[in-house]
Amino acid sequence: MTTTTVVRTAVKPRRAVLAMPEYHPPLAAREALRLDFNENTFAPSPRVMEQLKQITPEGLTKYPEREPVERIAAQHFGIEADQVLLTNGVDEVIHLVCAAFLEPEDEALIATPTFFMYDVSISMMTSGLRKIQSDASLEFPYERFMAAINERTKLIIVASPNNPTGAIVSREHLLAIAAAAPQAVLMVDEAYFHFHGESTIEDIATIPNLLIARTFSKAYGLANLRIGMLAGNVELLKYVRKVCSPYNVNGVALDCLPVALADEDYLAWYTEQVRIGRERMMDGLRTMGVPFFPSHANFILMKIGPKHAELVKAMRKHGVLLRDRSADPGCDGFVRITIGVEEHVTLGLAALQTSLNEIGWKA
Ligand SMILES: *Cc1c(COP(=O)(O)O)cnc(C)c1O
Numbered sequence: 001m002t003t004t005t006v007v008r009t010a011v012k013p014r015r016a017v018l019a020m021p022e023y024h025p026p027l028a029a030r031e032a033l034r035l036d037f038n039e040n041t042f043a044p045s046p047r048v049m050e051q052l053k054q055i056t057p058e059g060l061t062k063y064p065e066r067e068p069v070e071r072i073a074a075q076h077f078g079i080e081a082d083q084v085l086l087t088n089g090v091d092e093v094i095h096l097v098c099a100a101f102l103e104p105e106d107e108a109l110i111a112t113p114t115f116f117m118y119d120v121s122i123s124m125m126t127s128g129l130r131k132i133q134s135d136a137s138l139e140f141p142y143e144r145f146m147a148a149i150n151e152r153t154k155l156i157i158v159a160s161p162n163n164p165t166g167a168i169v170s171r172e173h174l175l176a177i178a179a180a181a182p183q184a185v186l187m188v189d190e191a192y193f194h195f196h197g198e199s200t201i202e203d204i205a206t207i208p209n210l211l212i213a214r215t216f217s218k219a220y221g222l223a224n225l226r227i228g229m230l231a232g233n234v235e236l237l238k239y240v241r242k243v244c245s246p247y248n249v250n251g252v253a254l255d256c257l258p259v260a261l262a263d264e265d266y267l268a269w270y271t272e273q274v275r276i277g278r279e280r281m282m283d284g285l286r287t288m289g290v291p292f293f294p295s296h297a298n299f300i301l302m303k304i305g306p307k308h309a310e311l312v313k314a315m316r317k318h319g320v321l322l323r324d325r326s327a328d329p330g331c332d333g334f335v336r337i338t339i340g341v342e343e344h345v346t347l348g349l350a351a352l353q354t355s356l357n358e359i360g361w362k363a
Pocket of ligand 1: 038088089090091092115159162163189191214215216217223227228
């Protein structure tokens with residue numbers, strides 16, 4: 001066994017870094033049915049597995065080249081290559097957008113509860129993060145959000161569908177937000193787009209302050225390859241490219257993306273599995289009397305109450321992982337369950353029923 005000798009340093013990070021929140025998702029001991037991270041619960045397209053067999057030793061020695069794959073992605077999404085930046089997941093998109101646009105005196109605006117990385121990356125640059133809390137419905141607080149926009153607002157991030165609520169923001173409202181803050185970047189995080197089907201990506205051609213983030217971690221099942229995409233106004237993307245490493249996306253992910261995009265049948269099949277599973281899960285929750293929030297994504301947020309941690313523990317015992325969202329603002333007693341393929345929804349529902357009985361939960 002080795003022991004670390006702690007040598008104290010006199011070096012302090014930037015004040016913003018000292019003040020940043022830390023994000024430590026519970027990644028340990030996940031050898032169970034993973035209904036906790038909103039991943040694809042099954043597999044990516046089989047074409048990706050075929051592509052992975054093409055990896056050569058020489059290929060691994062080369063620095064990755066992003067641009068050719070950006071051209072393929074652009075074509076796939078019906079936009080121009082200079083309107084696309086491929087990234088190390090949407091997490092990197094958030095980081096890069098904050099680094100490119102936020103001065104310490106700027107304000108950034110998000111609605112809570114939402115994805116925690118916005119807070120982390122915004123706080124890295126400025127103390128001017130403003131959070132607009134949803135009411136008990138957990139719908140997007142549109143009126144209060146609009147009222148919070150001012151001349152110092154520089155970055156607005158909206159997730160639609162939102163995580164962990166599953167709520168959406170209409171295109172009409174998103175365009176109104178963009179118009180109300182022409183000096184600010186509006187980034188719409190469409191990580192869960194495939195489970196909803198409506199996008200504002202076509203508006204990047206005409207809205208000069210709009211950015212769209214997409215991930216290949218969720219519907220495409222590539223979370224472990226780390227690949228995401230930012231689409232938007234060419235000038236805005238030029239600034240983001242300046243703060244981005246030329247080798248931010250690894251070559252294995254770049255090789256796999258074109259085949260994953262090409263297999264539209266696979267994507268249609270997986271998203272249909274989720275849509276059917278989501279209905280089944282909601283029906284099951286209604287039958288069990290568990291309150292939940294209507295979701296447009298591949299997960300459902302449910303209201304368990306004081307026994308939330310007990311439920312997560314009982315489910316783990318039955319081999320199913322859930323995510324306790326109780327610490328999120330306005331989410332006391334809430335637990336989130338991921339929707340996957342049919343078999344996994346069946347297992348999740350059965351474990352939920354058994355676990356709720358075991359802990360003596362009552363509606
Ligand atoms: C999961 C998730 C992401 C992370 O995507 P990566 O591409 O894996 O970094 C981004 N935004 C939201 C809202 C998410 O839930």
